[in-house]
Amino acid sequence: MVTITAKGEARRIALQDAVIRVLENGGPGAVTHRAVAGEAGVPLAAATYYFASIDDLLVSALLRVTEQQVTLFTHLDGRSLTDIAVVLHDWVYLSRASAIAQYELLFLAMRRDGLRAAADLWYRALEDAIVPIVPNPRHARVVALAVDGLILRMLWRGEPGTVPEVEAALRDILQSSLGSP
Amino acid sequence: MVTITAKGEARRIALQDAVIRVLENGGPGAVTHRAVAGEAGVPLAAATYYFASIDDLLVSALLRVTEQQVTLFTHLDGRSLTDIAVVLHDWVYLSRASAIAQYELLFLAMRRDGLRAAADLWYRALEDAIVPIVPNPRHARVVALAVDGLILRMLWRGEPGTVPEVEAALRDILQSSLGSP
DNA sequence: CGTTTTCTGGTACATTTGTACCTATTTTAG
DNA sequence: CTAAAATAGGTACAAATGTACCAGAAAACG
Numbered sequence: 001m002v003t004i005t006a007k008g009e010a011r012r013i014a015l016q017d018a019v020i021r022v023l024e025n026g027g028p029g030a031v032t033h034r035a036v037a038g039e040a041g042v043p044l045a046a047a048t049y050y051f052a053s054i055d056d057l058l059v060s061a062l063l064r065v066t067e068q069q070v071t072l073f074t075h076l077d078g079r080s081l082t083d084i085a086v087v088l089h090d091w092v093y094l095s096r097a098s099a100i101a102q103y104e105l106l107f108l109a110m111r112r113d114g115l116r117a118a119a120d121l122w123y124r125a126l127e128d129a130i131v132p133i134v135p136n137p138r139h140a141r142v143v144a145l146a147v148d149g150l151i152l153r154m155l156w157r158g159e160p161g162t163v164p165e166v167e168a169a170l171r172d173i174l175q176s177s178l179g180s181p
Numbered sequence: 182m183v184t185i186t187a188k189g190e191a192r193r194i195a196l197q198d199a200v201i202r203v204l205e206n207g208g209p210g211a212v213t214h215r216a217v218a219g220e221a222g223v224p225l226a227a228a229t230y231y232f233a234s235i236d237d238l239l240v241s242a243l244l245r246v247t248e249q250q251v252t253l254f255t256h257l258d259g260r261s262l263t264d265i266a267v268v269l270h271d272w273v274y275l276s277r278a279s280a281i282a283q284y285e286l287l288f289l290a291m292r293r294d295g296l297r298a299a300a301d302l303w304y305r306a307l308e309d310a311i312v313p314i315v316p317n318p319r320h321a322r323v324v325a326l327a328v329d330g331l332i333l334r335m336l337w338r339g340e341p342g343t344v345p346e347v348e349a350a351l352r353d354i355l356q357s358s359l360g361s362p
Numbered sequence: 363c364g365t366t367t368t369c370t371g372g373t374a375c376a377t378t379t380g381t382a383c384c385t386a387t388t389t390t391a392g
Numbered sequence: 393c394t395a396a397a398a399t400a401g402g403t404a405c406a407a408a409t410g411t412a413c414c415a416g417a418a419a420a421c422g
Contacts, residue, residue, distance in 0.1 A: 008368075008369065011369090025291055025292075026292075027288070028208065028209060028210055029209055029210045032408085032409065032410085033409080033411085034313070034408085034409075034410095042370095042371095043370075043371050043372070044371085044372085045370070045371055045372070045373090046370070046371080048411065048412085049369075050369095051372080051410095052411090052412085053411075054409095054413080061418065072235075075293070094239075094328065100288075100291065103288065104288065106333070106337055107208070107281075107284065107285065107288070108208070108335055109337065110206075110281065110336060111206075111208060123334070124337075128340030131251065138353055139353075139357060141353070142327055142353050142354050143356055143387095144330070145325040145326075145327040145328075145331050145354065146323055146326040146330060147282075147326075148326075148329075148330035148333060149325070149326030149327060149328070149329035149330035150326050152287070152329060152333070153290065153304070153329070154276065156287055156290065156291055156300065156304075157304075163282065166289070172319055172320075172323050173323050173326070174321070176320060176323050176357040177371085186387085204366065214379080215378085215379075215380095215382080218413090223400090223401090224400075224401050224402075225401085225402085226399095226401055226402070227399085227400070227401080229380080229381065229382085229398080230398095231399095231400095233381090234380085234381095235379095235380075261376085328387065339411085341418070360412070
């Protein structure tokens with residue numbers, strides 16, 4: 001019978017989180033069984049025990065951050081623009097490792113079919129979070145594209161760097177498609 | 182005295198191009214001296230001779246695609262929207278390796294200072310190509326963000342996949358900021 | 363209780379990697 | 393033409409990596 005112990009699950013999660021941290025520091029190339037095990041503070045065999053291949057490790061860890069971000073974005077329904085700016089700002093700058101890992105996922109998904117579903121989830125969540133704010137679906141799509149580009153720019157340049165600046169950028173993006181609200 | 186032979190330069194370029202192809206197939210992790218040398222059809226020692234470290238190889242190859250793309254985008258000045266759509270479409274789908282490498286560059290630039298300048302070049306070229314089309318600078322910034330997001334989506338999803346569809350997407354993006362042309 | 367499965371932690375090994383080194387050969391400069 | 397520099401191509405080796413294996417501890421379960 002297949003039983004899942006709580007302790008085992010905790011270690012699995014610890015390993016997934018370690019992958020994210022390794023990803024932030026050294027990029028996808030640095031994600032090795034040994035590096036992840038060391039980061040998680042578990043012996044090497046634990047990493048190979050819970051995740052047979054290095055791919056399992058990547059897929060699992062990146063599915064995890066995707067889930068986290070999807071829930072983060074789906075809870076933005078009735079929020080104000082300032083609240084959204086705070087969420088975006090905190091995600092990019094305070095959870096930078098997750099944010100970077102998230103986009104590394106998108107690129108891995110270009111090559112690995114196992115990640116397609118996760119990447120799709122991300123795109124859908126982004127659009128779903130925007131649709132209630134921008135009723136016109138065609139405009140919503142454009143806004144989603146611009147927000148995607150904005151996140152990339154924040155990750156790379158560090159600007160806009162403050163919550164008010166992020167809010168201003170979001171306002172600029174939305175204003176261009178709010179001619180008929 | 183430092184002399185640069187034409188033959189040597191040709192091999193250097195062949196190696197840079199090989200990096201791009203390896204990057205497309207296997208991602209950054211697959212870029213090894215041996216893989217690149219094999220892809221370029223030169224012995225291993227040639228790769229280590231022209232590029233001391235693997236980092237030199239990456240930086241050099243990615244600077245190359247950046248240059249190519251920058252010249253591609255800066256020549257769009259007076260072109261029609263259809264022409265721009267063709268350029269974008271062909272770049273993403275026909276030079277897919279270059280396009281992917283280009284974005285891998287942006288991610289590597291998050292971690293390596295040696296790539297900051299190249300990544301900056303790319304962002305600047307994208308904005309400079311848009312400014313003549315969208316006079317209002319604030320709107321131009323939003324359009325640049327949306328185009329960036331559009332490229333990402335094309336790379337990942339393969340849609341919009343045809344030139345007319347790309348043109349339609351561009352038109353949607355521009356329309357939102359063309360209230361006063 | 364015992365036993366069956368799950369987990370732990372350690373070690374070993376073949377493979378791949380970066381890199382250094384060496385000797386011919388070709389190209390350039392004077 | 394000659395000497396020097398640049399390039400070519402081969403090989404060797406230490407380090408790192410994925411992965412398999414094993415014996416013992418802990419937990420689950422009848």
